[in-house]
Amino acid sequence: MRVNCTVNGRPREADDVWEGESLLYVLRERLGLPGSKNACEQGECGSCTVRLDGELVCACLVAAGQAEGREVVTVEGLAELAAQRAPDAGAAGDQGRDGAQTAGLSPVQRAFVDAGAVQCGFCTPGLLVAADDLLARVPDPSDADIREALSGNLCRCTGYEKILDAVRLAAARAGETV
């Protein structure tokens, strides 16, 4: 079957989609967007977290056909989304610890790099989409809020400590610019 949807603001079309395929497969294998990761394919790890019509979902549990006509935002579209939200913030790389490397990233992406929240990085795209969603809803989250919001995203490398740091850092930086 054919599936049409908007991904990161652009209309996309996938052909010859098998009816049992997930949105995750379509993104990764048909639309050239492998940023969303395939770690468990049963909604237990959050590595494939994307926004579907604005809601956080596991792309592995959305049938490709269910995405028909919907809007999807993946990790590849986070920077653009951040820029749309706050056209003045986010674009400049001056807040990062490493301007040369982190220009063009969304604030939460930059914070993950700066805080050392990335090791193998396989969980990172899903965590970024979830953390971005949290900070959009709750600009100054408590640690308990962060933990609850990220409780659907497994990380095997970091022990989560630097991930918490990264979300705190992104929130603090956003607070400074307001």
Place this chain on the structure above:
Amino acid sequence: MGTPRVPTGLPTDLPAGTGPAWAGPAPGGVGESTLRPDGTLKVTGEFAYASDLWHEDMLWGHTLRSPHAHARIRSVDVSGALATPGVRAVLTHADLPAATRYGLEIEDTPVLADGVVRYHGEPVALVAADHPETARRAAAKIEVAYEPLPVVTGEASALAPGAPVLHPGRTDAHARHVPHPNVVHRQPVRRGDVAAARARADVIVTGDYEVGMQDQAFLGPESGLAVPAEDGGVDLYVATQWLHADLRQIAPVLGLPEDKVRMTLSGVGGAFGGREDLSMQAHACLLALRTGRPVKMVYNRFESFFGHVHRHPARLHYEHGATEDGRLTHVACRIVLDGGAYASSSPAVVGNAASLSAGPYVVDAVDAEALALYTNNPPCGAMRGFGAVQACFAYEAQMDRLAAALGLDPVEFRQRNAMSEGAVMPTGQVVDSPAPVAELLRRVKAMPLPPERQWESAGGAADVRALPGGLSNTTHGEGVVRGVGYAVGIKNVGFSEGFDDYSTARVRLEVVGGRPVATVHTAMAEVGQGGVTVHAQIARTELGVEQVTLRPADTRVGSAGSTSASRQTYVTGGAVRHACEAVRERVLELGRARFGTYHPAWATAELLLEGGKVTTDGGEVLADLAEVLGSDAVDLELVWRHRPTEPFDLVTGQGDGHVQYSFAAHRAVVEVDTELGLVKVVELACAQDVGKALNPLSVAGQIHGGTTQGLGLAVMEEIVVDPVTAKVRNPSFTDYLIPTILDTPTLPVDILELADTHAPYGLRGVGEAPTLSSTPAVVAAIRAATGLPLARVPVRPEHLTGT
């Protein structure tokens, strides 16, 4: 999507604001928390993991696996699968072109099952098809007639009279000295007079302990892409821990010389030991060569549980003795590790378990024995802390029991017996670098404790997220008791027992666009640990440049050895430094040749490369690197080795078997819902000596990660194997649970840097030690809260409630 998606190199440049003019030690050099060169790619989703690879015309490979743990294969009929539209190849053992077995240490593992399957999930056949679903449907049509055989599941059944011998006719190096063919390897360690020491002990404590089978549970499943080449060879892009060990095993299976198998590391989504053995590597290459098309294989989570080796489950019997004044008299122990159906790295795990069985303590009389079994359980091999993790759980439980028997504080008792530099290991090896065991314990104990009843908010209401059970709302404080526990451990760094453990680095220095640029090329597998970050730092420090380019790891450069055993920063870091030093010497030779006559310092002074210039150690600038190099490039590939080790004596276990030891201590604070048997770890603090933190941010990240995996083993992680059928019962992330962010507490870290003068920059391998002591510290805290003996991990609610 016209061009293949395959790995590329990583440029690492310094922050734009730093500017080109600086003096003194290189910014972004050794000792700084520079950022990961792959960080930006990883946060944008552009980093190409093995499962992200793509190639025009590629096929999907799929593996048919055994539903039985032990069975004879009577027949295999692939005709239905071959007739499925979209299927391009089906392979069984009969189709293998050359070698049919491989193995990390012992070549006992069939590429595809050869008449017998020895564990649940063993690969039997391969399918390549246009779409993964086509491949799955075709695999389901392969008819395999199995005749189930009796299973061997533990020591009793493996060594029973008439037990099925899983690998008859063994010819491996261990076959001669093992007591039974179902024992992979056995290593005794004997030192001192245990009988006499026992007689002198005022207190003797014995215990039996058990460690469940832990999974590495790296998030990026096994995957890779094999692309057939015009020369009859194959290019393999894969997530692995050790490219050259893969190559050594794959090439004979393909019947190709090693230079026709070109391997490139693709993005690795974590490893922790689980990628040291082959998974889909040879399979994808076989399918690619058979079909003439690129073949991608990606395991899903279910298959991943069958696709790699796990941590050896263990049964451990310990006897400790001590005098009334709190000094250890002796340790006697027997450690039985279940290696499962194939050897993998079982011999090394046995060596670690035996040689480290007494822990980081001074004890003059030791009688230890470790062995690994062949069984029909899932194959086990390397996982973070291999061999040492199992022993540490048992000896630390014993130390607490001894302290209790003597009426001593458990930390004080450990400190009285703690080893320090100059101590002699049970193997006779002298610990010839800092071993601050007592100090590490002192530091974790001195940290402030988290407040009592930390779940209560200011108004007195309970935040369930901070309580055992978490969001599941099982307690608002009822039944909750706090406990505090301590543990410390010892792990060897690097490959031991006489293994020729070396690494290779190629370093190039040249001027590009007027700026000196270093290029570092190694075959080190970056699996997330941050080796790439450190290599760039070393190049900056040694060569005084800002800009470093890291080439993708591949087999066009010599072996870097495995990213395991906490060894890569030490060994490949050492190789990079060594190559940089040689490059520097060559540059200085060039400088002397070109400018030596202009300034006497070229001949007389200690010269450095700093800030893109050649300077004297007094800081005088002699020349720009750009002038010295001109259009020349200095390009050297060199091998580097750490101090050699020697094998352990097969009878006494004596020998200088290890390269370096590393130490970490933990304090765990837990709250246990004693009625429901649920545990909340409130804080897990670690102190570790790292010799020298080349990148403090990455070091802390390693300690956090290792600590959390130890927490997982303590309270939730276990692959459950049915004791009757030897089948895996929980191969999914629904039932194999790893800690979420709500299970993981605050992890304070205190890093010591006491240099090991034998190691590059004085560093000490970091990755594994924190995984050892985390588990026993958490369990000690649960024991303190509940008063229960708890001799098995993971601790389950049933153990805490007697149900």
Place this chain on the structure above:
Amino acid sequence: MDFLRPGTWEEALAAKAEHPSAVPLAGGTDVMVEINFDHRRPEYLLDLNRIGDLYEWEVGERDVRLGASVPYTRIMENLRGPLPGLALAAHTVGSPQIRNRGSVGGNLGAASPAGDSHPALLAAGAEVEAESVRGTRLIPVERFYTGVKRNALEPDELIRAVRVRKADGPQQFAKVGTRNAMVIAVCAFGLALHPRARAVRTGIGSAAPTPLRARAAEEFLDAALAEGGFWDSGRDLPPSLVRQFGELAAGSCNPIDDVRGSARYRRHAVGVMARRTLGWAWDAYRGSERTTRCA
């Protein structure tokens, strides 16, 4: 496999009538797992995502009519007042991502004994609104679960909504898992006080082939509360009474040993949760009684 995408409820019913083997797909949190892992290859997938009615709820006099696809997140955010037990249960489901997709209708359709919403529905009182081209029927939730992963739906029926009784007293929900988040229930317990009817209702999850009410415990407690005049006095419940309630709840279980927990543990844990949830609910009831009396 065919992918059916009805745009309206009527079209969905027609499709289900025409293809009774069609598997309804809403949040996908169960069905897609089975497809991804090759456990299921239905002939037809019936996508219900396009049917807006299923995502709506109405708060009526007596019931909340909860559209079958209303995600757990909406229940937590919007229905904590009328459906406190279900909102608590919703909060224990999977992860934020799962709660954005999973729904009570899906939980009922899967009819897993471990489904998190069942104990809350049983305790509150609910009817499943099952519909087909032949018409609508209301199935009391107690009779909806017919076996392990089996329910009372006819092959041509779909779940349109669940009518859950609005709370007239405190409700509680607790679930045991071996992890602090994102965990399938080892066992679960729901409890609702119904002061108007002077009744207590319960629900047990994952401790028997189907979710069920702890009838003996309910009857015991109803009688004891009436006899002791507790509903009026709002007095502390004697520990012996609470203990016996827990024991009876545990006695209602018929659990199995599996990889998630032992039967003995499940029985034990249900008893503990029954005691605790009763304590919390009764404290809340006493609190509200006091407030009412003061006012």
